[in-house]
Amino acid sequence: MNKFIFVSGGVCSSLGKGVAASSLGALLEGRGLNVRMVKCDPYINVDAGTMSPYQHGEVYVTDDGAETDLDLGNYARFTASPLSIANSITTGQVYKAVIEKEREGRYLGRCVQVIPHITDEIKSRILAAAKEDPDTDVVIVEIGGTVGDIESIPFLEAARQMIHESGKTNAISVHLTLIPEVAGGELKTKPTQHSVKAMQEMGIQPDVLICRAPVMLDEATRRKIALFCNVAPDAVFTSYNIDTTIYEIPIVFFDQKLDQVILSKMGVESRHAKLDPWYSMMDKFAARNGKVRIGIVGKYMELHDAYKSVYEALFHAGLECGVEVELVKIDSSGLEEKNSDAVLETIDGVLVPGGFGQRGINGMVKASAWARNNRIPYFGICLGMQIMVIDWGRNVLNWDDADSTEFNQDSKHPVVSLLEEQVDVKNYGGTMRLGKSETAAEEGTHIFAAYGEKHIWERHRHRYEFSNKYRKEMAESGLKIAALTPDGSLVECVEWPSDGADGHPWGLGVQFHPEFKSKPTAAAPLFRDFIAAARKRKAEN
Numbered sequence: 240m241n242k243f244i245f246v247s248g249g250v251c252s253s254l255g256k257g258v259a260a261s262s263l264g265a266l267l268e269g270r271g272l273n274v275r276m277v278k279c280d281p282y283i284n285v286d287a288g289t290m291s292p293y294q295h296g297e298v299y300v301t302d303d304g305a306e307t308d309l310d311l312g313n314y315a316r317f318t319a320s321p322l323s324i325a326n327s328i329t330t331g332q333v334y335k336a337v338i339e340k341e342r343e344g345r346y347l348g349r350c351v352q353v354i355p356h357i358t359d360e361i362k363s364r365i366l367a368a369a370k371e372d373p374d375t376d377v378v379i380v381e382i383g384g385t386v387g388d389i390e391s392i393p394f395l396e397a398a399r400q401m402i403h404e405s406g407k408t409n410a411i412s413v414h415l416t417l418i419p420e421v422a423g424g425e426l427k428t429k430p431t432q433h434s435v436k437a438m439q440e441m442g443i444q445p446d447v448l449i450c451r452a453p454v455m456l457d458e459a460t461r462r463k464i465a466l467f468c469n470v471a472p473d474a475v476f477t478s479y480n481i482d483t484t485i486y487e488i489p490i491v492f493f494d495q496k497l498d499q500v501i502l503s504k505m506g507v508e509s510r511h512a513k514l515d516p517w518y519s520m521m522d523k524f525a526a527r528n529g530k531v532r533i534g535i536v537g538k539y540m541e542l543h544d545a546y547k548s549v550y551e552a553l554f555h556a557g558l559e560c561g562v563e564v565e566l567v568k569i570d571s572s573g574l575e576e577k578n579s580d581a582v583l584e585t586i587d588g589v590l591v592p593g594g595f596g597q598r599g600i601n602g603m604v605k606a607s608a609w610a611r612n613n614r615i616p617y618f619g620i621c622l623g624m625q626i627m628v629i630d631w632g633r634n635v636l637n638w639d640d641a642d643s644t645e646f647n648q649d650s651k652h653p654v655v656s657l658l659e660e661q662v663d664v665k666n667y668g669g670t671m672r673l674g675k676s677e678t679a680a681e682e683g684t685h686i687f688a689a690y691g692e693k694h695i696w697e698r699h700r701h702r703y704e705f706s707n708k709y710r711k712e713m714a715e716s717g718l719k720i721a722a723l724t725p726d727g728s729l730v731e732c733v734e735w736p737s738d739g740a741d742g743h744p745w746g747l748g749v750q751f752h753p754e755f756k757s758k759p760t761a762a763a764p765l766f767r768d769f770i771a772a773a774r775k776r777k778a779e780n
């Protein structure tokens with residue numbers, strides 16, 4: 240029988256609920272349990288795919304091509320939970336399914352209501368996620384939003400029913416709150432008390448509280464919170480501010496015995512904890528020596544979450560290469576202005592991440608040309624690869640109007656164009672080339688060296704593609720076509736020529752998104768080699 244842990248949040252958003260839930264998952268995996276992570280998102284969008292990165296941060300893509308909330312990225316970085324469409328439940332999906340059933344007449348004339356029909360649909364989706372793998376021991380269900388939000392009510396009600404129906408040891412509630420500090424340095428527990436009251440009004444008594452606080456809460460404060468919130472004194476934990484990395488949080492929780500308390504509440508016999516990968520990752524963190532400055536040239540720079548997985552993957556690569564990676568966020572529109580090169584002169588590597596729409600494209604092309612001419616390591620991801628192709632067309636082949644048809648429909652040299660299968664697509668949601676597929680790497684290329692083999696499986700999310708009619712001219716002029724789909728029909732990777740004395744040290748673009756599979760305990764190969772090249776370049780200068 241599966242156990243369920245419902246993780247909710249109170250007081251305010253952005254307390255790190257996703258990281259807390261993921262860290263708990265990591266700890267339970269360390270105890271030998273098979274964990275599955277599920278995110279419930281109260282928004283009405285069917286998935287995150289149609290949302291602007293400014294609204295909601297990055298869209299995380301799973302193997303099966305689901306466009307999900309970025310919290311699934313946290314799950315992937317902290318745990319081994321398999322992630323698919325089943326692990327991301329939104330209000331939009333739930334209502335869509337219920338309304339479709341209603342139209343099919345499957346409710347047999349009954350009046351269709353939030354309770355029981357919407358809550359039943361939520362419960363059946365959580366159970367389906369649990370059943371995907373018969374060996375699942377624990378399902379951690381993170382409920383998005385903050386208790387008290389109108390939108391989260393159906394999800395909390397579904398959780399209440401599941402706790403009620405499963406019995407106390409089979410489903411528990413973990414509630415994350417904030418302990419603010421007021422003038423004079425005093426820590427205040429009242430918002431936590433109110434937040435737990437709001438949970439109790441929903442019919443859920445939290446079993447465990449994780450309190451976000453500037454410092455570790457002392458025993459007296461924990462006892463006070465326990466008394467007022469009706470939880471056991473040993474079930475109040477602190478997620479205090481740390482100045483290392485979020486990846487230390489599993490250890491922070493372990494030191495407070497969070498996993499032990501949760502296992503005993505669930506009646507699971509405690510097994511020896513194995514957290515070696517987390518400790519050795521922290522050793523690598525402490526052993527980093529020196530710094531490389533990586534310029535990320537993109538368009539959604541103000542919001543850190545917009546390129547979340549890319550930034551995390553750079554950090555992971557730094558761990559593996561023994562250097563700190565300093566992120567230099569460069570708004571590509573700014574590069575379009577005159578005399579804007581100064582910022583590029585200070586960096587050891589350029590990364591152009593994925594993106595959509597025309598704004599800032601010329602600045603990215605400029606960054607590509609600059610890295611190419613100055614032999615600075617360059618890593619292009621999805622749009623970043625298309626930018627390399629446009630740069631090559633405009634600046635090496637001298638086709639001034641070389642462009643992607645995404646940005647200029649009238650170009651005489653559409654070196655990047657709509658995928659054939661996309662021509663008739665009218666609906667924007669879930670219709671790109673999405674998810675995991677195979678890439679075949681050419682021997683003797685950077686990409687082959689990075690993965691150490693020909694067969695590469697990575698995830699995609701795009702509508703446009705290197706135009707095959709330019710393949711010959713591009714290759715003849717020196718651009719390396721380093722990887723294709725196995726049938727040879729699509730270009731998956733291009734590289735700048737690296738042979739000879741004036742060869743470029745490491746310039747590569749891929750049509751897929753390697754950032755989604757990077758972990759703090761195992762950096763994505765291309766990120767690792769990019770940072771290694773940047774480190775080398777810095778040492779040589």
Ligand code: GLN
Binds near residue numbers: 594645700
């Ligand atoms: N806009 C480009 C396309 O659709 C790139 C997409 C991306 O970078 N994810 O092909």
